[in-house]
Amino acid sequence: MTILTENALDRITGPGKVSVSLSVNEETHAVEVEPRRTLLDTLRVDLGLTGTKKGCDMGECGSCTVLVDGKPMYSCLLLAVECDGREIMTVEGLSSGDRLDPVQQAFAEYQGFECGFCTPGQEMAVKGLLEASTTPTPEEVQRGVSGNICRCGQYRRIFKAAAAAAEVYEAARIKGG
Amino acid sequence: MARLVRSKTEIEGTIYEELALVEGEELAPWTDTVGLRYVGKPIQKVDSVERVSGRAIYTSDIQLPGMLYGKAIRSPHPHARIKKIDTSRAEALEGVRAVITHLNTPRIEWQNKTPLLDVVVRYAGEEIGAVAADTEEIAEDALRLIDVEYEPLPFVVDGEEALKPGAPQVHAGGNLVGGKPRVYQRGDLTRGFAESDFVVEHEYRTQCQVHNPMEPHGYVASWDGDSLTLWESTQSIANVREEVAEAFGLPLSNVRVICEYMGGGFGSKQTTRKGTFLTALLARVTGRPVKLILDRREDMLCTGNRQPTVQKLKIGAKKDGTLMAIDLTATVSIGAYGTYPMPVDGPAQTLYLCPNVRTEVRTAFTNTGPHCAFRGPGYAEGSFALETLLDEIADTLRIDPYNIRAMNYAKKDQVTEQPYSAKRLDQCYVKASEIVGWKQNSGLTREGSKVRAWGMASQIWGGGGGPPAFAWVKINTDATVEVIIGGQDIGTGTKTVFAQIAAEELKTDLEMVKVRLGDTQGTPYAPVSSGSRTTPSVGPAVRSAAMDARKQLLEIAASYVDAPIGDVDVRNGKIYVGNEPSSRKSLMDLAEEIGELNIVGRGSRGPNNQGLDLRTFGVSRVVTVHDSGLILNPLGAGGQLEGGVVQGVGYVLTEGRVIDTRSGIVLNPTLEDYRVPTAMDAPPVEYAFVSVPDEAANNLGAKGLGEPPLIPTAPAIANAIARATGLRIRSLPITSGDILEGLRKMRGTQEVVA
Numbered sequence: 001m002t003i004l005t006e007n008a009l010d011r012i013t014g015p016g017k018v019s020v021s022l023s024v025n026e027e028t029h030a031v032e033v034e035p036r037r038t039l040l041d042t043l044r045v046d047l048g049l050t051g052t053k054k055g056c057d058m059g060e061c062g063s064c065t066v067l068v069d070g071k072p073m074y075s076c077l078l079l080a081v082e083c084d085g086r087e088i089m090t091v092e093g094l095s096s097g098d099r100l101d102p103v104q105q106a107f108a109e110y111q112g113f114e115c116g117f118c119t120p121g122q123e124m125a126v127k128g129l130l131e132a133s134t135t136p137t138p139e140e141v142q143r144g145v146s147g148n149i150c151r152c153g154q155y156r157r158i159f160k161a162a163a164a165a166a167e168v169y170e171a172a173r174i175k176g177g
Numbered sequence: 178m179a180r181l182v183r184s185k186t187e188i189e190g191t192i193y194e195e196l197a198l199v200e201g202e203e204l205a206p207w208t209d210t211v212g213l214r215y216v217g218k219p220i221q222k223v224d225s226v227e228r229v230s231g232r233a234i235y236t237s238d239i240q241l242p243g244m245l246y247g248k249a250i251r252s253p254h255p256h257a258r259i260k261k262i263d264t265s266r267a268e269a270l271e272g273v274r275a276v277i278t279h280l281n282t283p284r285i286e287w288q289n290k291t292p293l294l295d296v297v298v299r300y301a302g303e304e305i306g307a308v309a310a311d312t313e314e315i316a317e318d319a320l321r322l323i324d325v326e327y328e329p330l331p332f333v334v335d336g337e338e339a340l341k342p343g344a345p346q347v348h349a350g351g352n353l354v355g356g357k358p359r360v361y362q363r364g365d366l367t368r369g370f371a372e373s374d375f376v377v378e379h380e381y382r383t384q385c386q387v388h389n390p391m392e393p394h395g396y397v398a399s400w401d402g403d404s405l406t407l408w409e410s411t412q413s414i415a416n417v418r419e420e421v422a423e424a425f426g427l428p429l430s431n432v433r434v435i436c437e438y439m440g441g442g443f444g445s446k447q448t449t450r451k452g453t454f455l456t457a458l459l460a461r462v463t464g465r466p467v468k469l470i471l472d473r474r475e476d477m478l479c480t481g482n483r484q485p486t487v488q489k490l491k492i493g494a495k496k497d498g499t500l501m502a503i504d505l506t507a508t509v510s511i512g513a514y515g516t517y518p519m520p521v522d523g524p525a526q527t528l529y530l531c532p533n534v535r536t537e538v539r540t541a542f543t544n545t546g547p548h549c550a551f552r553g554p555g556y557a558e559g560s561f562a563l564e565t566l567l568d569e570i571a572d573t574l575r576i577d578p579y580n581i582r583a584m585n586y587a588k589k590d591q592v593t594e595q596p597y598s599a600k601r602l603d604q605c606y607v608k609a610s611e612i613v614g615w616k617q618n619s620g621l622t623r624e625g626s627k628v629r630a631w632g633m634a635s636q637i638w639g640g641g642g643g644p645p646a647f648a649w650v651k652i653n654t655d656a657t658v659e660v661i662i663g664g665q666d667i668g669t670g671t672k673t674v675f676a677q678i679a680a681e682e683l684k685t686d687l688e689m690v691k692v693r694l695g696d697t698q699g700t701p702y703a704p705v706s707s708g709s710r711t712t713p714s715v716g717p718a719v720r721s722a723a724m725d726a727r728k729q730l731l732e733i734a735a736s737y738v739d740a741p742i743g744d745v746d747v748r749n750g751k752i753y754v755g756n757e758p759s760s761r762k763s764l765m766d767l768a769e770e771i772g773e774l775n776i777v778g779r780g781s782r783g784p785n786n787q788g789l790d791l792r793t794f795g796v797s798r799v800v801t802v803h804d805s806g807l808i809l810n811p812l813g814a815g816g817q818l819e820g821g822v823v824q825g826v827g828y829v830l831t832e833g834r835v836i837d838t839r840s841g842i843v844l845n846p847t848l849e850d851y852r853v854p855t856a857m858d859a860p861p862v863e864y865a866f867v868s869v870p871d872e873a874a875n876n877l878g879a880k881g882l883g884e885p886p887l888i889p890t891a892p893a894i895a896n897a898i899a900r901a902t903g904l905r906i907r908s909l910p911i912t913s914g915d916i917l918e919g920l921r922k923m924r925g926t927q928e929v930v931a
Contacts, residue, residue: 051231
């Protein structure tokens with residue numbers, strides 16, 4: 001909410017749009033955005049990837065979590081221009097076609113959600129956690145999603161879902177050698 | 178067919194007797210789940226894939242061709258008169274398509290006899306206009322270019338201050354809402370206290386809790402001539418449609434409201450806010466679709482909150498713990514708009530057997546964001562005072578907290594003098610006590626500097642629902658089923674439960690059933706999703722419609738296979754005669770011969786004629802045990818209980834809006850500064866149900882349970898803190914700082930280990 005009365009017409013217009021090349025879910029997109037546009041708005045508005053949610057737009061709720069170079073990050077705190085050339089993965093990239101990722105399957109099975117609005121962010125946080133280690137401790141799971149608020153309060157179920165997904169990832173890792 | 182009947186309905190603690198439209202036959206309730214295929218089973222949400230894959234479309238995800246972005250212009254002052262608005266610099270900014278203020282907008286009636294866009298603002302953050310622009314960023318730029326000259330007026334942000342003589346007036350006519358307190362009385366209070374062996378009185382303060390659904394309030398409006406389509410994140414598409422139609426002078430048929438997926442509301446999205454109308458106005462003046470999504474600060478300031486209360490509670494009891502008199506005087510602040518308080522007086526009136534009771538609620542307007550219902554409204558606030566004071570009395574009289582609750586058990590509703598439809602709170606007490614192994618002095622353990630103790634609290638809440646609520650059930654030629662509802666699924670699993678009910682009644686596979694909801698177009702009316710009412714109101718209508726469809730189906734099938742209707746059954750589209758599949762004949766064969774089937778069953782929620790549907794809970798690791806009638810889906814019900822407890826934990830320990838009384842500004846309108854529970858704060862929650870159908874409630878035997886788990890969580894935790902530390906903290910939230918300070922005071926200079 002803006003309640004400033006600052007006279008700043010010339011200061012807010014900026015240099016205009018710039019070209020950015022974004023790699024999202026293994027596809028390259030050339031977009032023209034204002035330098036101030038966040039990665040979150042770029043994903044949602046410019047690329048139509050609305051699975052990533054905007055819950056606060058100031059890095060406090062985690063609904064906008066995506067993976068950037070494999071690490072979970074708040075896309076509302078990143079500018080699109082900062083992400084030029086980096087690998088971004090959103091919830092849309094987690095499933096392939098109708099095949100859900102084990103993380104998504106576990107969220108569905110353990111009902112790690114009620115309204116589902118924070119779910120894509122929670123899933124990307126868990127995905128990021130499992131990218132780092134397929135055998136996280138319960139404390140690591142808890143800490144791993146501690147930056148993602150679920151106002152429906154389904155945390156215990158989210159922990160169960162994450163643990164179940166970890167088992168699938170670990171089994172696949174062992175099998176894959 | 179359709180007929181008018183009288184029905185009693187309980188909504189968020191208040192009972193109404195009304196004429197109601199019902200249709201269809203009344204069905205006998207399910208009495209248990211033996212032999213049922215889906216009802217009573219832990220069924221995964223039918224829309225899980227949409228929700229976990231990011232494909233579910235919420236209001237904020239709607240993007241339309243040519244769509245503009247709106248932002249509201251908001252007052253920085255808690256109370257002021259607008260002297261001048263100059264929008265010319267904003268209008269000159271490239272990409273700005275409209276600026277609306279009271280100067281260029283027709284009057285739309287708002288609450289408390291004020292217009293939508295007023296020249297007086299009554300809280301910091303109130304809307305005074307709106308902007309539409311090509312992008313959200315440009316709309317925000319435009320806000321900075323709007324010059325408003327305000328004449329600041331005296332303001333008051335505290336309810337008690339607001340009711341003092343000479344306080345600044347929020348509205349002409351005084352700050353006491355309704356002009357007088359709301360008073361309830363039974364028995365003889367003076368005699369009750371005189372006959373008591375022990376009388377105790379304390380003051381309790383409960384804070385303003387803010388809903389903070391993860392999806393902020395938001396709207397997308399699109400006009401086609403005189404017809405408006407509105408996407409809104411709402412708990413009631415029906416109410417939004419009615420209010421918008423009235424505001425714009427449109428017939429209902431010209432307004433369509435859509436909300437298929439909804440990112441949480443908890444009460445805040447059951448009241449229509451100014452944003453709805455501002456978005457529709459912007460779309461109208463620009464001739465283009467407009468999307469206006471609140472940011473987190475706006476959501477926290479302007480979309481409702483739980484009323485703060487100050488409660489003076491006095492209780493008289495006999496030595497053995499028998500309650501003799503309860504006297505409650507509460508002051509609640511409802512903010513700048515509203516017409517009544519939430520029922521903070523409900524628990525004192527109904528939770529325990531007590532012959533002499535008086536409650537007085539003084540409701541104050543304040544220059545703060547308007548309140549509204551918040552999960553267990555009024556009862557959560559009232560239960561904190563009642564349940565902690567009762568616990569204190571039990572301590573003083575050396576009675577087990579369990580016993581004092583059991584001995585003062587109310588078997589009937591003492592306000593209406595009517596029996597409950599079913600009340601098995603006593604069974605909840607027994608079950609919860611068994612689970613935690615409740616004993617005298619209840620599990621006080623010390624381990625180094627760590628002290629653990631149990632605390633218990635009870636509650637009562639309605640939840641039987643009532644008419645009007647309707648449903649249609651359509652059976653397609655390929656035997657698939659569509660359940661059609663003019664209501665919404667606010668994240669509670671409504672779609673899933675309705676699919677279960679329809680599949681059960683139609684004897685078809687769950688996968689064959691699709692539930693269509695979240696759109697007022699082409700659907701029958703369903704009520705607001707509030708008051709734990711959706712399942713017990715709309716669910717029975719689904720069952721009644723499914724039954725109607727099934728009857729039609731059986732009649733058609735019987736005449737097709739030429740058998741008596743009593744011998745015919747249809748399951749998953751296959752026709753059976755006796756118990757045998759009819760040779761060669763199925764619904765598909767029939768459809769092939771006649772072209773198309775047309776089966777639409779209609780049903781409604783029946784009337785309540787058996788008194789009230791009140792139900793209840795007992796005890797807090799957190800252990801929560803509920804009588805909610807028949808549990809239709811234990812997986813979904815468990816999610817409601819866990820989540821309600823977590824919100825209750827926030828209410829008692831961390832949450833609270835902070836307003837600077839000197840500036841009238843909210844200091845913590847962010848999720849950084851206003852602390853909702855995170856994954857680090859969620860306690861293990863164990864839950865259990867009594868799960869006996871309430872046959873007098875409705876044809877499902879089920880009652881709602883969205884709100885009850887929150888209500889007793891705060892007093893149960895406060896009572897556990899008291900048992901562990903000896904501290905009675907009577908003001909919410911109870912922070913670790915409060916406990917430390919209390920312990921320091923209690924122990925003098927002795928060092929305290931946290």
